[in-house]
Amino acid sequence: MLLNKIKQIPIGYSEVEYLDKKYGVSRTDFNNGKSIKIYAEELGGNNFISLNYYITASSESLKPCEMPEAKVTHFLKHYKLKS
Known part of the structure; x- marks a missing residue:
């Protein structure tokens, strides 16, 4: 599920x-x-989310960057793409 949400974010910049x-x-x-x-990065605020996601032949791995995994997974499950 997380990989699907990650791939819904377009490559490059979006909001x-x-x-x-x-x-x-x-x-x-x-x-x-x-x-x-x-x-x-929150526009006009100070919150941010940073992560790496790795896919190997045998597994997938979420690696948050210096923040709790729960914060990253909550973001991925609840963001909504802007049109």
Whole structure:
């Protein structure tokens, strides 16, 4: 489920809504899509989300960047893409 939500974020820059606030999100894919970097920053605020997601032949791994995994998974499950 998390990978589906990650892949819904377009590569490059986009904007999403999370907890009734607007976030600027950057998605960068590496290694033919086997490594994904997401950085989201609250526009006009000070909250941010940062993560890496790795896909190998045997597993998938979410690696939050210096924040609790629960914060990252909550963001991924609840953001809404802006049109």
